[in-house]
Amino acid sequence: MSAFVAIVKRDLTLALRRKNEVITSVFFFVVVAALFPLGIGPEMNTLRLVAPGILWVGALLASMLSLGRMFASDYADGSLEQMALSPNSLSLLVAAKILAHWLLSGLPLVLLAPILGLQFDLSTDALWILTLSLLLGTPVLSLIGAVGAALTLGVRGGDVLLSLLVLPLYVPALVFGAGAVQAEISGLGASAHLSVLAALVLVAAVFSPWASAASLRIALES
Amino acid sequence: MIQKLFFYASPQNFYPLAGRLWPVFACLATALSVWGLWLGMFVAPTDFQQGEGYRIIFVHVPVSWMSMVIYLAMAFWALLGLTFNTRLSGMMTKALAPTGAICAFLSLWTGALWGKPMWGTWWVWDARLTSELILFFLYLGHIALTSAIDDPRRADKAGGILALVGALNVPVIYFSVKWWNTLHQGASVSLTKGSSMAQVMLEAMLIMGIAFWMYAVALALYRVRSIILIRERHTQWVADLPEVKAQMMKISAGGAKA
């Protein structure tokens, strides 16, 4: 357990020394949320309709941008190998890194989303559901993204390849996340969507660290 | 029996087996597709609702099935490869991927061509078509990943994990897209809506399905032989192969290297 906490602390400390990386992906979310209305038109009724999808896709892309960082610097300076060789379970250490990644790139998006949602004139209930859906959904994105990041570690053109690999796998989270907000708006109630999202988080939390650890070992072998 | 299987797990033993088998599958594929097309194009009657346009199902349904079957086959070989650490499993996955991707593309293409006269638009965000699109992306991702990694063993293993993760996700993706679709679309659009299919149509469709399966197997076996040649090029048994020796003769006779 202490190894887990130590890794989380370490990753947070390291990332906060290079704050601009964290800030840029958050900034990306803000810019994307502003770009879409510029492309669609200022008509509020339309924007209210498309808001859940836009905000969710924006959060998804912003979260995906920072995935490459998860293992890359540790791989480059050799600490990843040390983690693999240590007596601690690699899956546990990977889980810690995923948690740190989410705290740095997922949580800011969750906190920012209600403010951006105001730009689209979403009701208070919808904003609440949006925040909740992102709170449940962004961990899924970090968890699934970790497997992709581990598979493409050190590969040429890794960042774009990572996006190509991970986006199809993000579809369920996106469907249920944005769907939750839309269900709330249309009065159907979001509890079903949020339950499925919660289930996705639990399943991903169990499988992803293990799959990522296996992928990391493959990358470290060669 | 198990020992026989492990015998063929060696590329050296599998190479001649694949060489003997692929023509068999190719002949089956040809014979079945002739029969299927005969039934489908010349015997099956006109559909009451869809006119002659329904005949597209004789290619659309088989390629859709194959795109999914091939992905499952890839996941199977991936599981085998990761469990037993066999080289051949990775080569089989690599041999299957392009055919699967092409089948997924054809499923989308024929689906669109069916959709236009039936539903009026080239694309409909139908649950099955959308899932097929995502499956196509999964194939592309797999091919991109295995091509980007230089070390073949690492590429095999990474591709294996990706195939397994993808295979586990495909039902989840399908379910989520189905959910997404039914909430946003009033009338559900079904590929075999309304009248149940006439016996002949169903027969022809199934025969074409098996024909495509045989074709895919034949292609994969043929392709894996080329992959084996390149991967095992430093071994003695490859150097002793008659086709390799013949090629070397050509080189020394011609003088100029290809």
Next chain:
Amino acid sequence: MIWNSWNDFWAMGGYGLYVWGSFGVTALCMGVEMAWVKNARAQALTQVANELAAETNSKDWSS
């Protein structure tokens, strides 16, 4: 036989473009794949033979 004439067959009751567009592209893709796979084998044989020839040549040099 359900077609009255070859023209009817090609027209497919007005759906000709879609039906033959589907069958045609499928046949095209299959043809391309078969050609590609044949070419891949030829390239593999060439590559293997070249490397072996280079090895034998270099062995001659060193002896």
